[in-house]
Amino acid sequence: MLVKIPLPAPLAEGETLEERLTSAEIEFRNVTKRYGEVAAVKDFSLTVRRGEFLTILGPSGSGKTTALMLLAGFASPSEGEILIAGKSVAAVPSYRRDQGIVFQNYALFPHLTVSRNLEFPLEMRGVKAHERSKRVERMLERVHLSDFRQRMPSQLSGGQQQRVALARALIADPPILLLDEPLGALDRNLREQMQGEIKSLHKEFGKTTICVTHDQEEALTLSDRIVVMRDGRIEQTDTPEALYDRPATRFVANFLGEANILDDADFKVESDNELPAGTVAMIRPERICIADQAARMRADAQQRQAVTGTVVDMIYAGPLRKYHVRVGSGVLITRQHVGSGQKIFQPGDEVRLEWLRSDLRFVRA
Numbered sequence: 001m002l003v004k005i006p007l008p009a010p011l012a013e014g015e016t017l018e019e020r021l022t023s024a025e026i027e028f029r030n031v032t033k034r035y036g037e038v039a040a041v042k043d044f045s046l047t048v049r050r051g052e053f054l055t056i057l058g059p060s061g062s063g064k065t066t067a068l069m070l071l072a073g074f075a076s077p078s079e080g081e082i083l084i085a086g087k088s089v090a091a092v093p094s095y096r097r098d099q100g101i102v103f104q105n106y107a108l109f110p111h112l113t114v115s116r117n118l119e120f121p122l123e124m125r126g127v128k129a130h131e132r133s134k135r136v137e138r139m140l141e142r143v144h145l146s147d148f149r150q151r152m153p154s155q156l157s158g159g160q161q162q163r164v165a166l167a168r169a170l171i172a173d174p175p176i177l178l179l180d181e182p183l184g185a186l187d188r189n190l191r192e193q194m195q196g197e198i199k200s201l202h203k204e205f206g207k208t209t210i211c212v213t214h215d216q217e218e219a220l221t222l223s224d225r226i227v228v229m230r231d232g233r234i235e236q237t238d239t240p241e242a243l244y245d246r247p248a249t250r251f252v253a254n255f256l257g258e259a260n261i262l263d264d265a266d267f268k269v270e271s272d273n274e275l276p277a278g279t280v281a282m283i284r285p286e287r288i289c290i291a292d293q294a295a296r297m298r299a300d301a302q303q304r305q306a307v308t309g310t311v312v313d314m315i316y317a318g319p320l321r322k323y324h325v326r327v328g329s330g331v332l333i334t335r336q337h338v339g340s341g342q343k344i345f346q347p348g349d350e351v352r353l354e355w356l357r358s359d360l361r362f363v364r365a
């Protein structure tokens, strides 16, 4: 069987193979960006590998967009530097950085048809008319918009417009793709569909992609790695699984998914060892099992911890049930898959919560 493998871009003029093999695609070195008194990004250092899909995730105002704008060249660092393919881009204007960009509100040209919108970046790069129309047709087909080629952007749905924006960002084959809340304006179903589309475009084209979002689910679904930002600084960088399973801080544990933080004030955590100074214990809701108080402990009781409490709330959420259980002066959350034969608890029920000791994590407080 013949397998088609997309090849990376040929070596640029002056680029050696050694440089290509060893250099990171993008590097932020101790970048700070100040707007007057406000430091929007502080001492930001990050290496992005070639072909990686990296998401910058954080609450509003944490500096995500500023980091992306610095990379795009729409703003310049107050301190530090940014390197692309091993070279500082301090003196390179944004239009010469060879990046495809999709912003939530980075509108298509409203007075140009879909085809003309796609042609524009090629025209800017001096691609000949014959070649341009071939590439536009190919790209339209790829994003399933061939039938819309003559429409104006205003005659397209939000999802279709974003597909055109993605196609326009990719058509000139830039090595880097920047996405700023690309799906922010879409409703939930469409967003999920477009996440699939972005993922498959990334697989197919292999662009080094930096995506900014405040949507944790989007970050978990799309990314090879996630950078969690807080107040202009990087809080933690890791793969989605590692961030979810082993968050380093209380902030990351709470921001990425739901977390039960076992504060000393609310729960007396019995531990064989002292918790390291400055840390608290944390457990994910789906790691806690809920059972009748009188139910027998599971066979591996030594490896488990159990507490008793009273159900204060049960929330039905499709395939999941979420229980809030009062334990002492605190509340623990547990999430159970809805399965056949599983007991359903109601507010007021006395229950036992159990978990494996190995599912407890400690995070910096």
Ligand SMILES: Nc1ncnc2c1ncn2[C@@H]1O[C@H](COP(=O)(O)OP(=O)(O)OP(=O)(O)O)[C@@H](O)[C@H]1O
Residues within 6 Å of the ligand: 035, 038, 039, 040, 041, 058, 059, 060, 061, 062, 063, 064, 065, 066, 067, 214
């Ligand atoms: N041009 C600017 N002038 C002054 N302050 C700015 C400017 N751009 C950003 N800031 C400030 O820098 C901080 C970080 O903003 P930024 O837009 O990067 O955050 P964000 O994480 O992308 O937020 P959001 O998710 O709301 O877009 C904020 O406090 C913001 O007010």
